[in-house]
Amino acid sequence: xxxTQRQIGEQVLSDIAAAFERLNRYQRQVSSGRxxxxxxxxxxxxxxxxxxxxxxxRLEQHLTNIDRARSWLSATDSALSxxxxxxxxxxxxxxxxxxxTLSADDRQRIALEVRQLLGxxxxxxxxMLGDRYLFSGFKVTTPPxxxxxxxxxxxxxxxxxGDGGQMPAxxxxxxxxxxxxxxxxxxxxxxxxxxxxxxxxxxxxSAAVEAALSAVDQxxxxxxxxxxxxxxxxxxxxxxxxxxLDLKLSLTELKSKTEDVDxxxxxxxxxxxxxxxxxxxxxxxxxxxxxxxxxxx
Amino acid sequence: xxxxxxxxxxxxxxxQAQRLALDVIAHNIANANTPGYSRQVARLETxxxxxxxxxxxxxxxxxxxxxxxxxxIDRLRDAFTDLQLRQQLALTGYHTVLADGYAQVxxxxxxxxxxxxxxxxxxxxxxxxxLALSPQDTAIRVGLIExxxxxxxxxxxxxxxxxxxxxxxxxxxxxQVAELNELADRIARLNAQIGQIxxxxxxxxxxxxxxxxxxxxxxxxxxxxxxxxxxxxxxVYIGGRMLIHNDQAFRLTTAAGPGGFAEPVWAGDGxxxxxxxxxxxxxxxxxxxxxxxxxxxADLNSLAAALAGAVNAAHRAGYGLDGSxxxxxxxxxxxxxxxxxxxxxAVSDPLKIAAALSPGSPGDGRNALNISQIQYQPQGGDLxxxxxxEFYQLLVGRLGLEARQAEDQKANQEVVKGYLxxxxxxxxxxxxxxxxxxxxxxxxxxxxxxxxxxxxxxxLDHLINRTGLVGR
Numbered sequence: 001x002x003x004t005q006r007q008i009g010e011q012v013l014s015d016i017a018a019a020f021e022r023l024n025r026y027q028r029q030v031s032s033g034r035x036x037x038x039x040x041x042x043x044x045x046x047x048x049x050x051x052x053x054x055x056x057x058r059l060e061q062h063l064t065n066i067d068r069a070r071s072w073l074s075a076t077d078s079a080l081s082x083x084x085x086x087x088x089x090x091x092x093x094x095x096x097x098x099x100x101t102l103s104a105d106d107r108q109r110i111a112l113e114v115r116q117l118l119g120x121x122x123x124x125x126x127x128m129l130g131d132r133y134l135f136s137g138f139k140v141t142t143p144p145x146x147x148x149x150x151x152x153x154x155x156x157x158x159x160x161x162g163d164g165g166q167m168p169a170x171x172x173x174x175x176x177x178x179x180x181x182x183x184x185x186x187x188x189x190x191x192x193x194x195x196x197x198x199x200x201x202x203x204x205x206s207a208a209v210e211a212a213l214s215a216v217d218q219x220x221x222x223x224x225x226x227x228x229x230x231x232x233x234x235x236x237x238x239x240x241x242x243x244x245l246d247l248k249l250s251l252t253e254l255k256s257k258t259e260d261v262d263x264x265x266x267x268x269x270x271x272x273x274x275x276x277x278x279x280x281x282x283x284x285x286x287x288x289x290x291x292x293x294x295x296x297x
Numbered sequence: 298x299x300x301x302x303x304x305x306x307x308x309x310x311x312x313q314a315q316r317l318a319l320d321v322i323a324h325n326i327a328n329a330n331t332p333g334y335s336r337q338v339a340r341l342e343t344x345x346x347x348x349x350x351x352x353x354x355x356x357x358x359x360x361x362x363x364x365x366x367x368x369x370i371d372r373l374r375d376a377f378t379d380l381q382l383r384q385q386l387a388l389t390g391y392h393t394v395l396a397d398g399y400a401q402v403x404x405x406x407x408x409x410x411x412x413x414x415x416x417x418x419x420x421x422x423x424x425x426x427x428l429a430l431s432p433q434d435t436a437i438r439v440g441l442i443e444x445x446x447x448x449x450x451x452x453x454x455x456x457x458x459x460x461x462x463x464x465x466x467x468x469x470x471x472x473q474v475a476e477l478n479e480l481a482d483r484i485a486r487l488n489a490q491i492g493q494i495x496x497x498x499x500x501x502x503x504x505x506x507x508x509x510x511x512x513x514x515x516x517x518x519x520x521x522x523x524x525x526x527x528x529x530x531x532x533v534y535i536g537g538r539m540l541i542h543n544d545q546a547f548r549l550t551t552a553a554g555p556g557g558f559a560e561p562v563w564a565g566d567g568x569x570x571x572x573x574x575x576x577x578x579x580x581x582x583x584x585x586x587x588x589x590x591x592x593x594x595a596d597l598n599s600l601a602a603a604l605a606g607a608v609n610a611a612h613r614a615g616y617g618l619d620g621s622x623x624x625x626x627x628x629x630x631x632x633x634x635x636x637x638x639x640x641x642x643a644v645s646d647p648l649k650i651a652a653a654l655s656p657g658s659p660g661d662g663r664n665a666l667n668i669s670q671i672q673y674q675p676q677g678g679d680l681x682x683x684x685x686x687e688f689y690q691l692l693v694g695r696l697g698l699e700a701r702q703a704e705d706q707k708a709n710q711e712v713v714k715g716y717l718x719x720x721x722x723x724x725x726x727x728x729x730x731x732x733x734x735x736x737x738x739x740x741x742x743x744x745x746x747x748x749x750x751x752x753x754x755x756x757l758d759h760l761i762n763r764t765g766l767v768g769r
Contacts, residue, residue: 004726005329007719014715038403039697040704046408047694050415054686057419058672061426068430132433132660138653140433140660165658168666169430174673176666259409292730296737 005291012284019277026270029261036259045258052255059248062172066241069169070234072179076134077230079127080186080223086124087190087220090117090197094213097201104204111201115152118194122151125187135183138165144183145191157192160184171240177233186226189219301760303347303363304753310364311746314341317367318739325727333510335374335725337502342368372502375724379509380523382717383516387576389714390517392707394581395589398466399700402593405458408693414455415693417448418604418672418686425669428652429662433618438647442640449627449638452601456636459594466586467558473518473579474549474561480515481533481546484508488530489544495529505529520576536571538563558586589699594635596692599679601634603688607671612644615651615664622656624649626668 029035039046097110125135125144132140139162146161147154160183168176193215200208318339328334346360407413424444431437487508494501522534533541540547547565554560561570561579572580605627612626626644630637644650653661672686680688
């Protein structure tokens with residue numbers, strides 16, 4: 001084939017340009033740390049990495065949801081734990097009050113303490129997280145009970161003012177747990193039992209106190225049941241959180257594998273591209289230089 | 298003419314012929330780097346010998362040569378390579394414009410990044426999840442409206458950028474038609490000059506080079522057919538119709554087509570130009586403007602419509618903090634969903650966001666949770682069995698694939714084009730070594746011819762000035 005200077009010139013320029021472009025590409029990969037800069041770099045990889053990114057974003061929200069749910073359930077648990085202690089104290093008082101040997105004064109003293117416990121129970125039922133009542137169902141801005149005339153001397157159990165709303169919280173994609181317990185389930189029996197006990201003590205009838213004692217027992221059971229439910233939910237949160245953290249780790253790894261540069265590989269490519277570029281420059285310099293004109297006298 | 302001065306004539310012709318050959322070499326060297334230049338060669342031939350054979354001629358020493366002359370200055374050009382190159386230039390033009398266009402569309406989608414639609418869509422649904430957990434919290438409601446506005450705004454911006462790209466391409470098309478007309482005019486003018494000069498029996502080598510360069514520029518813009526007449530004038534056809542014939546250029550123009558965009562038509566009668574799809578910059582511009590970008594816009598519209606439809610349907614079923622119900626969350630114009638998507642003015646009051654499924658329940662976030670579930674649900678309709686996120690991810694993946702194919706084809710075309718250009722340069726290009734070698738060759742011949750002239754001069758001097766002086 002006949003070779004002309006122009007041909008060599010064009011070829012040399014395009015070869016050098018190609019070598020330089022490769023060098024530039026790997027240099028950019030190394031300096032930016034990114035392998036994927038546009039969908040065309042890896043179409044299938046782009047579609048997958050968008051999926052990973054969306055999944056990570058969702059997953060972070062679920063982790064946030066779990067934190068929120070945990071504070072709610074912990075607050076619920078601590079209120080219920082307090083309620084259980086209160087009722088156990090009430091039970092002790094009921095056992096004392098059921099004794100026939102008690103004087104009227106003693107009964108009055110016990111009744112006074114029961115009155116305090118009732119007030120405390122009403123306080124507990126109004127437990128809040130932020131500005132929300134924990135035990136009013138969806139009516140989070142309404143206290144569950146509005147005892148009349150006051151929390152200590154309310155004659156009969158006051159009506160529950162909340163509703164039966166069950167608050168769902170999504171902790172994994174498509175999987176929810178219920179957050180709240182309603183006061184009518186856990187505080188209702190306790191309030192009724194305490195009012196009954198106070199009346200019984202006031203009446204001085206041991207039989208009435210005995211009857212109230214069994215009501216207190218039932219209320220204790222209801223409170224403990226509530227705590228069991230809350231404990232089970234907290235466990236589920238824990239498990240979901242562990243799964244999510246594992247998943248997040250593997251998704252982040254997959255995303256990084258698709259989007260980020262493998263530095264060892266990129267550095268090798270860079271070194272090779274640099275060698276190729278130098279070789280192209282050197283070879284071209286030799287090729288362009290000589291001419292017959294150098295040798296004609 | 299078998300006379301004394303015949304030899305002088307031979308030497309003179311030799312001097313003239315070698316000098317002309319040297320001129321041609323000088324022209325070659327001067328144009329070694331001129332784009333489109335084809336090397337020229339002075340073709341030397343012997344002048345007719347003397348005497349001509351005839352009946353009256355006696356038998357003697359045979360015919361005697363009368364010297365040399367330059368028969369023709371040849372232009373070395375391979376017409377077949379030119380034709381091939383023009384077809385490949387049309388393909389290269391097509392794939393280059395297409396690949397550049399795809400790169401711009403990719404820039405609109407801006408994936409993968411932390412501010413793209415993929416992320417905004419996820420953040421929008423996360424905001425509903427936040428609301429599901431704290432439905433009574435006004436700050437979270439305001440945050441949700443913010444996330445929804447960001448998402449809608451991104452849809453608007455992307456649709457706007459795609460439309461702007463379409464406008465730019467439309468503008469480019471008009472420019473390309475103007476460029477084509479300009480080239481056609483110049484080629485027609487060169488055609489006329491070439492025809493005249495060929496008519497006189499001369500070779501218009503440099504004009505042919507100029508025309509070939511213009512034909513290559515033309516070939517990039519549009520795929521055409523070329524027929525060269527014996528008088529050297531070229532006729533160029535586009536879609537079976539003459540663009541250039543002899544000294545005439547039949548110009549193109551643009552007319553408003555459907556969608557308000559410019560369509561290339563023949564200036565003569567306004568009929569549309571039949572363009573070969575897949576070849577030429579003009580066809581690539583049309584493809585980007587009329588197929589590629591509308592396709593992406595339609596996909597964005599489907600996505601925006603499915604999103605707004607599903608969110609609105611769920612939102613209408615719920616109740617706001619103030620008891621409002623039956624409200625749409627998004628508003629949009631049908632057919633322009635992506636460009637017009639916006640948060641409904643009614644729900645810009647955070648109290649009206651319907652997080653609850655029952656009225657008067659500030660702690661009820663079930664509807665917000667329902668709306669957040671839309672992200673997991675296949676949407677049907679244009680989206681088929683995919684969820685909103687999956688549809689978008691596939692859309693971007695497909696865009697990447699198309700862009701990748703365009704890049705690959707562009708790269709392949711560059712290789713083919715480079716090969717043909719190299720073949721053309723191999724045949725037509727100036728080799729300085731070769732010219733330098735010939736330069737010496739003709740220089741020596743010129744020197745020898747000059748020497749033979751001075752020998753003849755001495756011989757004649759002897760004959761004229763010193764002969765016949767016997768006895769003087």
